[in-house]
Amino acid sequence: MKFKLGDFVRFVDEKREGYVTRIIDAQTLGVTDEDGFEIPVAVGNLTSVHGHGVVAEEIDQPKPIQVNVPSVNKIENGIYVAIATDDKAGNVVHFHLQNQSPNILLVTLSTERKEKYAGAFHGIIPSYASTLVYSASLADLDLWPEFTFQVLVFSKADVKPIDPLVIRKKFRAKDFGSEQKELPQLKNKGWLIRLDDLVPVTIDAQKLKESFFKSPAEKKTVAAPSKEIDLHIEKLRDDHHFLEPDEMLQIQLAHFQNALDAAIVHHYDKMIFIHGSGNGTLRDKIHKLISKNPHIKTYMDARKEKFGYGATEVVFK
Incomplete structure (x- = not known):
């Protein structure tokens, strides 16, 4: 049986299950269990568990939403990756590519780590829809590969075609520094990160000025380490x-x-x-x-x- 990253699997010889978070070689997979530990397991000792996992829900007859600030169900048109936590395996997170636009996206995702490349996903994402593209252990954030998203944008409307997008992203700890929120189109909490960044970022000068005068209690602090x-x-x-x-x-x-x-x-x-x-x-x-x-x-x-x-x-x- 062929497995891919993000598959929910069960061990054949013991009462344990988890997500495939690493392909070690052709015969061995890394499976992260509910305790957050990644365990190397022979492919022959695993079986798929169907109907489990975080499932993206497509929205029927979507309507474009134009707002300035992303929130639970209202976000700017664009391409996002929603990184959702898993209720069963605490350290596992699932990457959902979200197409928050009226266009259809043809997408490939590849990963690169130490000049070793692997294809992780390819497919079509309808307008205002979400697709699971990757899973990993948050505890291994420092070991995550660099992600390359290649996106071809298709529209039936009378608009000028835009050039294909190549989006490279290396996730850092700062990407997960904010509080988890309910994710659009998903049932789980997590983090929403915009990939295409087509809308220019504007800085509120007044808020920037106010931030300089915050009291020490209002500012985030770094915990003092042991000596x-x-x-x-x-x-x-x-x-x-x-x-x-x-x-x-x-x-x-x-x-x-x-x-x-x-x-x-x-x-x-x-x-x-x-x-x-x-x-x-x-x-x-x-x-x-x-x-x-x-x-x-x-x-x-x-x-x-x-x-x-x-x-x-x-x-x-």
């Missing part, structure tokens, strides 16, 4: 046994960078990163990043009597 950050992968991820070495390294480096940035925001004088000895790869990567950071005065091996050569102390300017 000792343990980067051992088993401290960061419960499912580290299923991760590839390069995936572990990327997770560790992302955690390091987030803690370092937070320390700079809070004006720390120093902090310690525990990276272990190992083969020295993580240590070398961290030292390279530290040496290029303009906010860092110096760095050194931290308390050799306690950590040996397995930790680095950073001194800020």
Whole structure:
């Protein structure tokens, strides 16, 4: 049986189910279960569960809606990706491509990660309709590929054809910094991100001015990190046994960078990163990043009597 990303599957030999979130090779898939762990499973040990999942609802006889601010059911004409959470598997999110326009879209979606490419979706999306195109684990955001949407716009109306669109998108943590909302055409909550950005963004000068005078309580703050950050992968991820070495390294480096940035925001004088000895790869990567950071005065091996050569102390300017 052939599976694709986003399929809801059940394990043959045990009472467990989840979503296909990664194709490891021709015989092995990564399945994220309801606890948010991605498990490598042989294709022969999986069976499809039909009639399950988030289903996009098409709207009969749609009418164009023209408003300025996106809300639950009223959004500007355009092309969006609705990233919906899953009620059953907390860490899994589903990407729905939404055509909020009177045109018909012919769409392909491909992914690229470390110069390796894969086709994820191709199809036709009617006007004012939504289609599931991808699924992934939100916990692995740092490992998500770059998405390339190629869109051909078709209209029966007497209008000049527009050029095909090529939309490249690399999702970042900031894309998910806002509160989840009810998604148009879907039953789940999540985030709505515009892809085509055909309407120019206008800045409200008055609101921008007011934002400068907000009280500290009104401004979003960055949580203060611990002054000792343990980067051992088993401290960061419960499912580290299923991760590839390069995936572990990327997770560790992302955690390091987030803690370092937070320390700079809070004006720390120093902090310690525990990276272990190992083969020295993580240590070398961290030292390279530290040496290029303009906010860092110096760095050194931290308390050799306690950590040996397995930790680095950073001194800020």
